[in-house]
Amino acid sequence: MTGDAAKEYLHNDLRLAREVMLRKLDGLGEYDVRRPLTSTGTNLLGLVKHLSVWESRYFGEVFDRPFPEPLPRWDDLGERGTDLWVTEHETREEITGRYRHVWQHSDATINTLSLDSPGHVPWWPRPRVTLFNILVHMLTETSRHAGHADILREQLDGSTGTTAPAAAPQQEAARWEAHRARIERAARAAAAGPVASTS
Numbered sequence: 369m370t371g372d373a374a375k376e377y378l379h380n381d382l383r384l385a386r387e388v389m390l391r392k393l394d395g396l397g398e399y400d401v402r403r404p405l406t407s408t409g410t411n412l413l414g415l416v417k418h419l420s421v422w423e424s425r426y427f428g429e430v431f432d433r434p435f436p437e438p439l440p441r442w443d444d445l446g447e448r449g450t451d452l453w454v455t456e457h458e459t460r461e462e463i464t465g466r467y468r469h470v471w472q473h474s475d476a477t478i479n480t481l482s483l484d485s486p487g488h489v490p491w492w493p494r495p496r497v498t499l500f501n502i503l504v505h506m507l508t509e510t511s512r513h514a515g516h517a518d519i520l521r522e523q524l525d526g527s528t529g530t531t532a533p534a535a536a537p538q539q540e541a542a543r544w545e546a547h548r549a550r551i552e553r554a555a556r557a558a559a560a561g562p563v564a565s566t567s
Contacts, residue, residue: 371483378503379478385510386471389416390464392517402454405520412520413463414453415513420467421451422509426502427474430487435473438468455535480505 392412393401426436429538440447454463483500521527526541 374500375478375503378500378507379475381473382503382507385507385514386419386467388514389419389510389517390467392514392521392527393460393464395527396521398460400524401460404453405523409453410516410520411453412517414451415517415520416467417454417458417463418451419510419513420463420470423467423474423506424470426489426506427477430489430497430502431477431481431485431499432487433473433477435470437469454544456503474506521529 378478393416396412402411404411421439424439427433428435440451454460478499481499483498483503485499487497487499488504489495489497489502518528
């Protein structure tokens with residue numbers, strides 16, 4: 369695969385993962401997109417905010433192409449973690465709009481540079497990188513958080529897949545409950561110890 373083909377392949381996958389992140393917000397009210405759904409406070413809109421901050425930084429300052437809007441300092445310990453949740457003063461439109469603006473900025477960097485273009489990540493132990501490294505890193509990071517978003521959205525209303533409103537129909541509820549019960553039985557049996565083989 370040539371450099372241009374590899375770049376386009378990775379870039380397309382990144383574009384898809386970004387869109388999935390925003391689709392996970394579709395159809396939810398303000399409380400549900402913001403509320404903490406894990407013991408560490410993970411929430412849907414916070415994941416979008418987090419990705420916008422870090423994508424803007426990775427495709428911006430790493431390649432000396434800074435994002436034109438202010439960003440929290442990566443080395444400010446007092447600000448650490450504030451990119452993972454949304455205050456009551458920040459609107460959903462603000463957060464999603466910034467994420468889309470970040471995409472435009474990142475896409476310009478990706479389209480302008482070659483995969484072997486050098487960059488510098490001061491917060492990494494080995495700070496010398498290329499566009500290839502950063503594309504793979506951001507694709508991995510975005511996909512990872514899209515997986516988190518999948519689980520959070522399923523917890524909220526049963527929606528699964530890449531389009532949030534595609535919740536399992538009510539007639540599927542019994543099938544899913546039976547499936548879950550089967551997994552629960554297997555987990556309990558495994559925890560109880562080895563089962564003698566019947567063969």
